[in-house]
Amino acid sequence: MPPARLSRTLLAGLIAAATTSAFAAQAAAPDVSKRQPEIEKAVSEISAKRIEAYIRKLVSFGTRHTMSDTSSDTRGIGAARRWIKSELERCGAGTRMQVTYDSYVDQGGPRISRPTEVVNVVATLPGTQPESKDRMYVVSGHYDSRVTDVMNDTADAPGANDDASGTAAVMEMACVMARHNFDATLVFMTVAGEEQGLLGAKHFADQAKKNGWNIAGMYDNDIIGSSHADDGRKDDGQVRLFAQGVPPGKEMSEALRTLVTTGGENDSITRQLARHTKEQGERYVKGFKVNVIYRTDRYLRGGDHSPFLANGYAAVRFTEPNENFDHQHQDLRTENGKVYGDLPEFDDFNYIAKVTKVNVAGLASLALAPAAPQKVGARTDKLENDTTLVWEANQEPDLAGYRIVWRETTAPFWQGAKYVGNVTEASVKLSKDNYFFGVQAVDKDGNVSPATYPVPKR
Structure with missing residues (x-):
C-alpha cells in the first residue's frame, strides 16, 4: 500500500475514532436536568x-x-x-x-x-x-x-x-x-x-x-x-x-x-x-x-x-x-x-x-454536588477565536466530569453548556471577547456545582 494512501487511511481512522470517542463522552454525560x-x-x-x-x-x-x-x-x-x-x-x-x-x-x-x-x-x-x-x-x-x-x-x-x-x-x-x-x-x-x-x-x-x-x-x-x-x-x-x-x-x-x-x-x-x-x-x-x-x-x-x-x-x-x-x-x-x-x-x-x-x-x-472547580483560567498565550479553559481537578470520588457554560455579555443567566468529560482542559468554538464563561463540576448522578469564573492564564 502506498505511504500516502496509508497516511490518509490512518488519518481517516483517527478522525473516526476521535469522533466516536467524542460522541461516547457526550452520550456518557450525566443528566443534569433531571429532578433528583x-x-x-x-x-x-x-x-x-x-x-x-x-x-x-x-x-x-x-x-x-x-x-x-x-x-x-x-x-x-x-x-x-x-x-x-x-x-x-x-x-x-x-x-x-x-x-x-x-x-x-x-x-x-x-x-x-x-x-x-x-x-x-x-x-x-x-x-x-x-x-x-x-x-x-x-x-x-x-x-x-x-x-x-x-x-x-x-x-x-x-x-x-x-x-x-x-x-x-x-x-x-x-x-x-x-x-x-x-x-x-x-x-x-x-x-x-x-x-x-x-x-x-x-x-x-x-x-x-x-x-x-x-x-x-x-x-x-x-x-x-x-x-x-x-x-x-x-x-x-x-x-x-x-x-x-x-x-x-x-x-x-x-x-x-x-x-x-x-x-x-x-x-x-x-x-x-x-x-x-x-x-x-x-x-x-x-x-x-x-x-x-x-x-x-x-x-x-x-x-x-x-x-x-x-x-x-x-x-x-x-x-x-x-x-x-x-x-x-x-x-x-x-x-x-x-x-x-x-x-x-x-x-x-x-x-x-x-x-x-x-x-x-x-x-x-x-x-x-461536587465543589465548584478551583483555579479556573482562560488561556491567553495565543491569539485565537476559540476559548480554551483550564482548571484544577476535583477530588470527589463520585465526580463524573465538568461542564463549560457560557452566556452573552448582556445576558444574566447561562445560555449554553457543553459537557467535556473528566478532563482539566477543554476548548469551545466561541470567543472570550463575546461571551462570559464558567466551569462546573458534575457528579455521576447529575448534581452540578455552581460555576467558577475563569481568570486570565498565560
Missing part, C-alpha cells in the same frame, strides 16, 4: 402547618429583644432560644445533627446599652463524604425582635414576619433535612442581635474566617412571611434573592481587579451562588419564581448575610416581594381602625413554605 429523588423528597416534606406552629410559639414569648429577659421560662429571648434549641434537639433525635449554642458577650454600643450575651442556636448536619464534609453551607434566620424604639426591650414585640418567618423556615429545614444524607455539611443557624447591628451573624462569620472554615455558600432568610403588599396586592408567586456583585471597598484586591478588568462584575461568587439557587429553586418548586436582585440588599439596608460577604464568603438574602412597613418594627396599636404591628395574622404560611422549599432545593443541590 433525594432533593424532591426533602422538598415535599416541608410543612406549612409546622411552620405556622413555630411562628406562633415564637410570638408567644412576648418579646425576643436581644436585651430582654433571659431568666423567665415563658417570656423574653432566653426562653425563646431555649425552646428553639430543645425543639431542634427533639426533631433531630436519632440523626447525625448536632445542636449547640454559639455565644459571646457584647460589651455595648449604639444599640446595646449594657453588656449582653448574644446567643446563636446552631444545628450542624455533618456531611457524609470524607472529601466534602469540610465544605459547609450555612442558612440563617434571626430570632430576635423589636418595636419602633430599637432600645425598648420590654414592650411586646411579636416579630412574626421579622423574623420569626425566617427562624421557622430554618427550623423546618433542619428538622426535615436532618433525616437525609448529604456529601457536604449543612449548618442551620438562628441568630440573635440582628436588630442591634447584625451581632450574632457577625460573631459567627468572624469566627469562621478566623478558623479557616470552608463556607462555600450562605443563605439568609429575613422577612419572608407575607405575600401582601401595603396596597393590598397579593403576590405569592415569587421571592426576591439579593446577590452582591463587586463588593464595595476603599481598596481593590488583585483578584477583584482581575474580575473587573475582564468584565466579570456580574460573575462574583455570590452571583454564581444566586444563579445556581434560582435554577434549582425553580426546578423543584414549580410555578414559583426566584427573582435575583443585583444588590447586596434592599436599598441602603442590610441583613445577616452582610458579615459573611465582608469576610469573603458567597452569601445571599431571601426576602418577600413587597414589604409592608405597617407590620415591621412597629409598636402594637390600632389607629383609625388600622392595625399596626408584626402579628401572625399578617403572615402567609403557605407562602413561607414555598420559600422554605426553594431554600431546601438550593441547599440540597449544593451539598450533594
Whole structure:
C-alpha cells in the first residue's frame, strides 16, 4: 500500500475514532436536568402547618429583644432560644445533627446599652463524604425582635414576619433535612442581635474566617412571611434573592481587579451562588419564581448575610416581594381602625413554605454536588477565536466530569453548556471577547456545582 494512501487511511481512522470517542463522552454525560429523588423528597416534606406552629410559639414569648429577659421560662429571648434549641434537639433525635449554642458577650454600643450575651442556636448536619464534609453551607434566620424604639426591650414585640418567618423556615429545614444524607455539611443557624447591628451573624462569620472554615455558600432568610403588599396586592408567586456583585471597598484586591478588568462584575461568587439557587429553586418548586436582585440588599439596608460577604464568603438574602412597613418594627396599636404591628395574622404560611422549599432545593443541590472547580483560567498565550479553559481537578470520588457554560455579555443567566468529560482542559468554538464563561463540576448522578469564573492564564 502506498505511504500516502496509508497516511490518509490512518488519518481517516483517527478522525473516526476521535469522533466516536467524542460522541461516547457526550452520550456518557450525566443528566443534569433531571429532578433528583433525594432533593424532591426533602422538598415535599416541608410543612406549612409546622411552620405556622413555630411562628406562633415564637410570638408567644412576648418579646425576643436581644436585651430582654433571659431568666423567665415563658417570656423574653432566653426562653425563646431555649425552646428553639430543645425543639431542634427533639426533631433531630436519632440523626447525625448536632445542636449547640454559639455565644459571646457584647460589651455595648449604639444599640446595646449594657453588656449582653448574644446567643446563636446552631444545628450542624455533618456531611457524609470524607472529601466534602469540610465544605459547609450555612442558612440563617434571626430570632430576635423589636418595636419602633430599637432600645425598648420590654414592650411586646411579636416579630412574626421579622423574623420569626425566617427562624421557622430554618427550623423546618433542619428538622426535615436532618433525616437525609448529604456529601457536604449543612449548618442551620438562628441568630440573635440582628436588630442591634447584625451581632450574632457577625460573631459567627468572624469566627469562621478566623478558623479557616470552608463556607462555600450562605443563605439568609429575613422577612419572608407575607405575600401582601401595603396596597393590598397579593403576590405569592415569587421571592426576591439579593446577590452582591463587586463588593464595595476603599481598596481593590488583585483578584477583584482581575474580575473587573475582564468584565466579570456580574460573575462574583455570590452571583454564581444566586444563579445556581434560582435554577434549582425553580426546578423543584414549580410555578414559583426566584427573582435575583443585583444588590447586596434592599436599598441602603442590610441583613445577616452582610458579615459573611465582608469576610469573603458567597452569601445571599431571601426576602418577600413587597414589604409592608405597617407590620415591621412597629409598636402594637390600632389607629383609625388600622392595625399596626408584626402579628401572625399578617403572615402567609403557605407562602413561607414555598420559600422554605426553594431554600431546601438550593441547599440540597449544593451539598450533594461536587465543589465548584478551583483555579479556573482562560488561556491567553495565543491569539485565537476559540476559548480554551483550564482548571484544577476535583477530588470527589463520585465526580463524573465538568461542564463549560457560557452566556452573552448582556445576558444574566447561562445560555449554553457543553459537557467535556473528566478532563482539566477543554476548548469551545466561541470567543472570550463575546461571551462570559464558567466551569462546573458534575457528579455521576447529575448534581452540578455552581460555576467558577475563569481568570486570565498565560
